[in-house]
Structure formats: structure tokens, C-alpha cells
Amino acid sequence: VARRAGVSIATVSRVVNGRGNVSETTAAAVQRALAETPFRPSNVGRSLATARSRTLGILVPSLKNPIFADAVHGMQMSAEAQGYGIILMSSEYDEERELRAVDRLLANRVDGLVLTLSDAGSSPAASMLQREPVPYVLVFNPRRRKGQSVVSIDHAAAAEAVVTRLIDLGHRGIGMVVGRLRSSDRSGLRRAGYERALARHHLALGPVIELGFDSDDLRAPLERALSLRRPPTAFFCSTDLFAIATIRALAHAGRRVPDEISVAGFDGVALGEWVTPSLATAVQPAETIGTEAVRHLIARIERQAAPAQILLPFSIRSGGSWAPPK
Amino acid sequence: VARRAGVSIATVSRVVNGRGNVSETTAAAVQRALAETPFRPSNVGRSLATARSRTLGILVPSLKNPIFADAVHGMQMSAEAQGYGIILMSSEYDEERELRAVDRLLANRVDGLVLTLSDAGSSPAASMLQREPVPYVLVFNPRRRKGQSVVSIDHAAAAEAVVTRLIDLGHRGIGMVVGRLRSSDRSGLRRAGYERALARHHLALGPVIELGFDSDDLRAPLERALSLRRPPTAFFCSTDLFAIATIRALAHAGRRVPDEISVAGFDGVALGEWVTPSLATAVQPAETIGTEAVRHLIARIERQAAPAQILLPFSIRSGGSWAPPK
DNA sequence: TTGAAAGCGCTAACAA
DNA sequence: TTGTTAGCGCTTTCAA
Numbered sequence: 001v002a003r004r005a006g007v008s009i010a011t012v013s014r015v016v017n018g019r020g021n022v023s024e025t026t027a028a029a030v031q032r033a034l035a036e037t038p039f040r041p042s043n044v045g046r047s048l049a050t051a052r053s054r055t056l057g058i059l060v061p062s063l064k065n066p067i068f069a070d071a072v073h074g075m076q077m078s079a080e081a082q083g084y085g086i087i088l089m090s091s092e093y094d095e096e097r098e099l100r101a102v103d104r105l106l107a108n109r110v111d112g113l114v115l116t117l118s119d120a121g122s123s124p125a126a127s128m129l130q131r132e133p134v135p136y137v138l139v140f141n142p143r144r145r146k147g148q149s150v151v152s153i154d155h156a157a158a159a160e161a162v163v164t165r166l167i168d169l170g171h172r173g174i175g176m177v178v179g180r181l182r183s184s185d186r187s188g189l190r191r192a193g194y195e196r197a198l199a200r201h202h203l204a205l206g207p208v209i210e211l212g213f214d215s216d217d218l219r220a221p222l223e224r225a226l227s228l229r230r231p232p233t234a235f236f237c238s239t240d241l242f243a244i245a246t247i248r249a250l251a252h253a254g255r256r257v258p259d260e261i262s263v264a265g266f267d268g269v270a271l272g273e274w275v276t277p278s279l280a281t282a283v284q285p286a287e288t289i290g291t292e293a294v295r296h297l298i299a300r301i302e303r304q305a306a307p308a309q310i311l312l313p314f315s316i317r318s319g320g321s322w323a324p325p326k
Numbered sequence: 327v328a329r330r331a332g333v334s335i336a337t338v339s340r341v342v343n344g345r346g347n348v349s350e351t352t353a354a355a356v357q358r359a360l361a362e363t364p365f366r367p368s369n370v371g372r373s374l375a376t377a378r379s380r381t382l383g384i385l386v387p388s389l390k391n392p393i394f395a396d397a398v399h400g401m402q403m404s405a406e407a408q409g410y411g412i413i414l415m416s417s418e419y420d421e422e423r424e425l426r427a428v429d430r431l432l433a434n435r436v437d438g439l440v441l442t443l444s445d446a447g448s449s450p451a452a453s454m455l456q457r458e459p460v461p462y463v464l465v466f467n468p469r470r471r472k473g474q475s476v477v478s479i480d481h482a483a484a485a486e487a488v489v490t491r492l493i494d495l496g497h498r499g500i501g502m503v504v505g506r507l508r509s510s511d512r513s514g515l516r517r518a519g520y521e522r523a524l525a526r527h528h529l530a531l532g533p534v535i536e537l538g539f540d541s542d543d544l545r546a547p548l549e550r551a552l553s554l555r556r557p558p559t560a561f562f563c564s565t566d567l568f569a570i571a572t573i574r575a576l577a578h579a580g581r582r583v584p585d586e587i588s589v590a591g592f593d594g595v596a597l598g599e600w601v602t603p604s605l606a607t608a609v610q611p612a613e614t615i616g617t618e619a620v621r622h623l624i625a626r627i628e629r630q631a632a633p634a635q636i637l638l639p640f641s642i643r644s645g646g647s648w649a650p651p652k
Numbered sequence: 653t654t655g656a657a658a659g660c661g662c663t664a665a666c667a668a
Numbered sequence: 669t670t671g672t673t674a675g676c677g678c679t680t681t682c683a684a
Contacts, residue, residue, distance in 0.1 A: 008655045013679060020680095023653060038457065043433045044379065045677030047370045048660045055434075063395045063402075073389050076416055085430055087381075088414040090402055104411055107369045108381075131364065244600055274570055276602030334671045339663060346664090347669060371661030374676045 005033035016041055043085075047109060055085045056297065057105030059115035059125075061093045061184070062213070065241055066269040067286050068116070071139060074290025075114055082298050084111075093118055093183040093213040098125045112136060112297045114290075119185040120144040135300040135307075139293045140186055140284075149300065149307040151293040155186050158282040158314040159193025159236070160200075162264050165280075165316060166234050167201050170324040171262060174198065175206035175225055175232035177242050183213050190238045190266055206232040211242060218249040226255070233261060233325035240265035240272045240281055247275070247321060258323035268317060277320030285312050331359035342367055369411075373435060381411045382623065383431030385441035385451075387419045387510070388539070391567055392595040393612050394442070397465060400616025401440055408624050410437075419444055419509040419539040424451045438462060438623045440616075445511040446470040461626040461633075465619045466512055466610075475626065475633040477619040481512050484608040484640040485519025485562070486526075488590050491606075491642060492560045493527050496650040497588060500524065501532035501551055501558035503568050509539050516564045516592055532558040537568060544575040552581070559587060559651035566591035566598045566607055573601070573647060584649035594643060603646030611638050 005012065007026055014020035015030040022030075047053040056079055060068040072088060079086050087108060089101040095118055102125040105113060113136035117123040120141035129136050130145065137149035166174055176194050179187040191208070198205055207225040211218065225232060237243035243265030247257050255261050257277055265272060268283025292310055299305035331338065333352055340346035341356040348356075373379040382405055386394040398414060405412050413434060415427040421444050428451045431439060439462035443449040446467035455462050456471065463475035492500055502520050505513040517534070524531055533551040537544065551558060563569035569591030573583050581587050583603055591598060594609025618636055625631035 009678085010655060010657095010680080011653085014654090017679085021653060026653080040429070040433050042374075042435055042677050044370055044373045044435045045660090046679075048368075048374050048662085048677075049679040051660070053370065063389070063399050064392070066390070066392070066395075069389045069392075069395050073416070076389075085413065085434065086415070087411065089412070090399070103366070107366050108411065109368055109370050248600065271597055271600070274574065274597070274601050335661095336663080336671060336673095337669090340670090343663085349669060352669080368661055371676090372663075374661075374678085375663040377676070 004037060005030045051109075053109050053111055054083060055087060055108070055110050056294065057102075057108070057110035057113040057115075058086050058088045059091060059098065059101050059105065059113065059117075060088075061091050061116055061118065063090050065239070065267075066271055067240070067267045067284065070269070070286035071290035071293075074287035075294045076290075078291040078294035079298075082294070084294075084298065091118070095119075095123055095125070095182075098123060099128065101125075102128060106132060106134060110134070112301045114139055114293045114297055116140045117185075118183050119181075120148075121185065135297060137293045137297045137300070139289050142185060142189060143309050147307050149296060149309070151289050151296065151310045151312070153284050153289075153312050153314040155189035156193035156196065158284075158316075159190035159238075159266065160197045161193075161314075161316055162266065162280075162282045163194050163197035163236050164200075165318075166236065166262060166264060166322060167197060167203070169234075169262065169322060171234040172203055172325075173206050173230055173232040174203070174234045174236060175208065177209045177211060177218070177235055177237040177246050179238050179242065180210055180212050184238075187238045194236050206235075218245055219252065222246070222249050223253060226253070234263070234322065235261065236264050236266075238266055240267040240269045240279055243279055243281065243321070244272070244275055247277070247279075257321055260326065262322035262325070264322055268315075272317075272319070279317075280319035280322040281317050283315045283317050285314070288312060330363060331356045377435075379435050379437055380409060381413060381434070381436050382620065383428075383434070383436035383439040383441075384412055384414045385417060385424065385427050385431065385439065385443075386414075387417050387442055387444065389416050391565070391593075392597055393566070393593045393610065396595070396612035397616035397619075400613035401620045404617040404620035405624075408620070410620075410624065417444070421445075421449055421451070421508075424449060425454065427451075428454060432458060432460060436460070438627045440465055440619045440623055442466045443511075444509050445507075446474075447511065461623060463619045463623045463626070465615050468511060468515060469635050473633050475622060475635070477615050477622065477636045477638070479610050479615075479638050479640045481515035482519035482522065484610075484642075485516035485564075485592065486523045487519075487640075487642055488592065488606075488608045489520050489523035489562050490526075491644075492562065492588060492590060492648060493523060493529065495560075495588065495648060497558075497560040498529055498651075499532050499556055499558040500529070500560045500562060501534065503535045503537060503544070503561055503563040503572050505564050505568065506536055506538050510564075513564045520562050532561075544571055545578065548572070548575050549579060552579070560589070560648065561587065562590050562592075564592055566593040566595045566605055569605055569607065569647070570598070570601055573603070573605075584647055586652070588648035588651070590648055594641075598643075598645070605643075606645035606648040607643050609641045609643050611640070614638060
């Protein structure tokens with residue numbers, strides 16, 4: 001290809017990679033030849049030769065939830081800044097697809113993985129990764145095995161904080177809308193935080209509505225919950241998307257938020273600030289989670305850094321969706 | 327690795343790929359050996375040998391705009407169904423990054439590309455692709471060169487339809503909020519549609535506010551537009567995200583939507599149905615654009631299909647953000 | 653400072 | 669039906 005420079009292929013490699021000693025004159029000649037030729041070094045050949053692809057595998061449950069879009073954005077930026085590429089896949093909250101995606105990523109010989117699994121403890125993808133030498137870091141998931149790298153927040157604590165705010169507002173009957181546990185271990189943790197807050201204040205558990213991440217109808221179970229003898233005056237939802245769906249379903253049923261019922265979410269997606277009423281929620285630093293995950297992953301890849309559990313701070317954002325009960 | 331089966335490496339390759347004639351017995355033996363060995367065929371080696379990676383490169387301006395997240399989702403599904411993987415990158419509406427991304431994708435020897443360029447006509451990435459043998463299909467972009475594959479909608483017609491609805495509602499002074507043209511050729515087309523609608527009805531062009539895709543403040547220019555001697559009674563925005571920002575800025579300035587001012591968007595993101603007032607907009611079939619683009623791209627890759635321009639239908643969604651002027 | 657050559661993991665043509 | 673072999677595009681010893 002660039003024998004046009006009158007040098008060996010090895011020398012070209014040296015120039016392209018800026019490694020090895022090359023005299024200025026030959027280097028210049030090679031550069032010239034490079035510029036004159038439509039030549040683009042193949043990462044495929046390079047990967048095969050070096051056993052390093054400078055590519056990270058990313059797996060998220062869904063791109064349609066902005067919390068993941070934001071995190072992926074952070075990962076993109078961080079990876080690019082460090083000279084890495086990204087292969088992105090989504091599992092649609094399905095363990096089967098999760099496994100296939102990880103398999104594919106590994107087949108592509110990514111140097112490392114950043115992933116959010118449905119359940120970091122039980123997911124088959126987790127077991128598979130356990131037996132692989134490739135470093136990986138979980139994001140949003142809790143740490144379930146020794147030696148796992150995790151970048152997340154304390155979901156239970158954040159959930160507890162939100163529910164405690166609801167209690168402080170005067171609510172005594174607080175229900176929860178939560179994603180199916182098999183699809184999200186975060187749901188379980190948030191639910192634990194919810195229960196802890198209620199227990200701390202000696203309150204009974206409100207009705208808990210469990211939902212799939214696809215398209216369950218919220219109206220029927222909501223109606224049922226509201227027709228209890230002591231209906232809840234507030235709902236804590238395990239994600240902002242659920243919270244928005246809940247507010248809409250309540251509106252549809254003629255219940256005003258927050259006048260009749262308060263609603264709080266979890267995630268802190270920007271969207272929550274745009275809806276009316278604006279969403280009270282626990283805010284996860286999604287983009288930072290993404291950048292930190294990639295930063296740490298690359299440290300593990302390049303500098304054999306030890307696995308770490310990085311817990312980032314969350315915050316509570318107040319909003320128009322909650323108020324004291326009537 | 328799998329000489330454990332007592333066969334040659336070639337036979338294993340045949341079994342793994344289900345190609346070539348292999349006797350049932352040896353095949354079974356290989357399968358057994360495969361199962362007993364932690365072996366995962368390397369796509370890197372395979373790509374190098376076959377000069378095909380079964381990987382598609384995707385480039386979008388931003389993942390944070392749901393219109394692209396939706397389209398990417400469609401691409402994912404479609405690619406996966408056809409046995410292709412995806413490498414995703416985002417350009418952040420920056421031509422420089424656009425070029426680098428395409429370069430990287432090509433270095434990774436993707437079999438084809440699906441991309442939304444800032445400007446399909448002038449973008450340096452477009453010229454680079456022109457000289458490459460790799461098939462690519464533009465999404466959302468208009469077709470600017472012969473032989474380009476494009477999957478899109480008729481932006482100008484859709485914009486004209488929206489603005490015409492505004493006119494039909496009785497508006498006579500209609501302004502526009504539009505993304506910087508250098509960052510989005512779609513903006514230009516939508517603006518053309520806007521101007522066409524006004525011209526058809528012999529109306530004067532309203533004030534046009536040009537905005538960057540990052541974080542321009544909308545308030546000042548909006549104030550200026552509203553303090554004209556004949557202020558507009560409606561704004562057409564070149565994206566839903568701009569429209570939502572506009573509504574918020576108007577609310578901040580104490581103007582009620584749609585009572586005092588109507589606002590219409592463009593894109594049809596789900597989010598628009600959740601905000602209050604809900605957004606009137608032109609709906610693009612984003613996910614279908616994604617699936618169609620990948621379908622067509624793979625046809626070009628595998629069956630040398632001819633480049634095509636696929637224009638999908640749009641629709642107009644009414645919403646609470648527009649009403650007749652006072 | 654440079655070049656020759658081996659080899660990364662795979663596929664495919666050819667022989668057997 | 670199976671095995672041998674060359675070679676995909678690169679990097680990297682090792683010699684010169």
C-alpha cells in the first residue's frame with residue numbers, strides 16, 4: 001500500500017503508530033505517501049495482531065429511557081476522549097437478549113464492558129462474565145459478587161429519602177408503582193428503601209403495583225388501589241417514566257395531582273422538569289455514572305486497576321407533583 | 327483449541343458456520359468439544375479472513391434527542407434480526423466530530439453505514455463517503471447527490487402542512503424558532519416549508535429566531551420578537567425539543583400557551599404528548615425510518631441492491647399547544 | 653534506523 | 669467428507 005514511500009511495511013507501521021525509531025526523512029516520505037494514498041489502517045488487522053481492540057462494549061436495558069441515553073452519552077464522551085470506540089447494544093429488559101448481547105460483544109473482542117443488567121445477581125450474563133477474563137463494570141446495578149466493579153448510587157437510600165419527604169409532607173398512606181423485579185434489581189432496592197422509610201415511621205405498606213417495562217396498563221390496578229377502604233394519598237414510583245405514566249393515568253381517572261394525590265419518581269430525567277406538574281424525584285447523576293464507569297474501566301484495562309465500587313451522590317428534586325395531603 | 331474433537335481446524339470452522347459438508351458423526355463430535363471448551367469464535371479473525379464484519383456503523387447527531395434514540399432503536403432491532411451488530415457514535419452536531427466518527431467507523435471495517443449528517447450536501451463526511459466503496463444510507467437528511475440512499479420524510483412538505491394548520495386556525499403573524507442551518511439541513515428544509523406556507527397565503531414572514539443545538543438562551547430573542555409592533559401570534563419550531571423550550575420560555579415570560587401564543591413543533595417525540603399543553607407537531611415515523619434504513623442497507627450490502635430514496639409518510643398531530651388567536 | 657518474517661484467529665480454495 | 673495451506677492487515681521480534 002505504501003511501498004510508494006519506498007520503505008518497508010514495518011516502517012509504515014512505525015510511522016502510523018508513532019512508535020519505534022524512524023529517521024525524520026523517511027518518516028516524512030511515509031507521511032507524504034500516506035497523504036497521497038487512500039489508506040486507512042484497519043482496526044481489524046490491528047486488533048488481531050495486538051489482541052486489543054480499543055473498543056468498549058456497552059449494554060443497557062433500553063435507549064428509550066433517557067436515564068440510559070444520558071449515561072451512554074457520558075460513556076461516549078469519556079471513551080472518545082481516551083481513544084476508545086464503543087459498541088452499543090440494548091437488552092430490552094430481557095435476560096435472554098442480555099446474554100446474547102454479551103456473547104456478541106465478547107465475540108467482537110471488546111477490551112472491556114460497561115453494562116446494566118436486569119439482575120446483577122441472577123442474570124445468566126453475569127455468570128458468563130464471571131468466567132471471562134474481560135474486565136467489566138456494572139452501572140446502576142448493585143454489587144452482587146466480590147471483585148465486581150460497580151458505578152452506581154445507593155438506590156435504597158435514595159428511595160428512602162424520597163419516601164421520607166412524602167411522609168414529612170404529611171402522607172400516611174403511600175403506595176408504590178414498581179417495575180418487575182426480574183427485570184430490574186434496582187426496582188427491588190428502591191422498594192426496600194420505600195419499605196424502610198415506612199417502617200421507620202411505623203406506617204403500613206401502601207398498595208404496591210408491579211409493572212412490566214413494556215406496556216402494561218396502569219389504569220386498572222390504579223383504580224383498584226384507589227378504591228381501597230383507606231386509599232393512599234401518594235405514590236412513589238420506581239422510575240420517572242412510571243411516575244409520568246402514573247400521573248397521566250390519574251389524570252385520566254379524574255384525580256388531580258398533587259391536590260388529590262401526590263406522585264414522586266426516581267431517576268431525575270430532564271423530561272421530569274418539563275411535564276406538568278413537574279416531577280418530584282430522586283436524581284441520579286446519569287451522565288457522570290457513564291463517564292466514571294468508562295474512566296474506571298479503562299483504568300482496569302490499561303493499568304490493571306483493582307475493581308472498585310463507586311457510589312455517587314444522589315439528590316432529591318422537589319417538584320409540583322407532590323404536596324401535603326388534603 | 328478444538329483439536330479435542332480430533333479433527334482439523336477447518337472442520338471446526340465448517341461446523342461452527344454450518345457451511346460445507348460435514349458428516350453427522352464428526353459434526354456431533356465437534357459440537358461436543360465445542361461445548362466442553364470455553365471457545366467463542368473471534369469476529370476479529372473472521373472479519374479479517376472474510377473482509378466482512380457483519381457490523382453496521384451508526385452515526386447520529388445526538389442520543390439525547392428522543393427522535394434519534396427511537397430511530398436507533400429501530401436500527402438495533404432490524405440489524406439484530408438480520409444477524410448484524412452495530413457500532414454507534416454521535417456527532418453532537420459537530421462536523422469535525424462527524425468526520426472523525428465516520429473515519430473511525432470505516433477503520434473498523436463496518437459493512438455499511440447509517441447516518442444523519444449535519445448537512446448532507448456540504449459535510450466533509452459526505453465527501454469522504456463519496457470516495458469510499460462502502461454503502462451508506464442517510465436518515466432524516468435530504469438526498470444531495472446522485473446514487474445516495476436516503477430514508478426520510480419530506481421535511482418541507484411536513485413543515486408546510488403544520489404551518490398551514492396554524493394559518494387555518496386564523497394566525498397571520500407566525501414566527502419560527504429554527505436550529506442553526508450549519509448544524510442541520512433539516513432545519514433549512516423545514517424553514518423552506520414554513521416560508522412556502524406563508525407565501526401561499528400571502529402572509530409576511532414572521533420573526534425567525536435561530537438557535538444552536540447546545541444551550542442558547544431563548545428568552546432574550548423571544549422577548550425581542552414579542553415586542554415588535556406586530557408581534558407574532560404563533561411560533562413554528564423546527565424540532566419538538568425547541569418547541570418545548572419555547573413553551574417554557576414563554577411561560578417564564580408570563581405568556582400563556584395557547585391562549586396568548588400558539589406553538590407547534592416538529593418530530594413527534596412521545597415526550598410531546600406528556601408535556602402540558604401537549605405539543606401540536608409533525609410526526610416522523612422515527613423507528614420505522616431506522617428499521618427501513620437498516621433493511622435497505624443490508625439489501626445493498628448483501629444483494630447489491632441499487633441505492634434508493636425512501637420517503638416515508640408523516641402525519642400531523644394536533645395538541646393543546648395551538649389554538650385560534652385571540 | 654530499517655527490513656524480513658512470523659503470527660494473531662479465522663476462512664476458503666484445493667487436494668486427498 | 670476431511671485436511672492442508674495460503675493469506676486476510678496488521679504488529680513485533682530479531683537481524684542486519
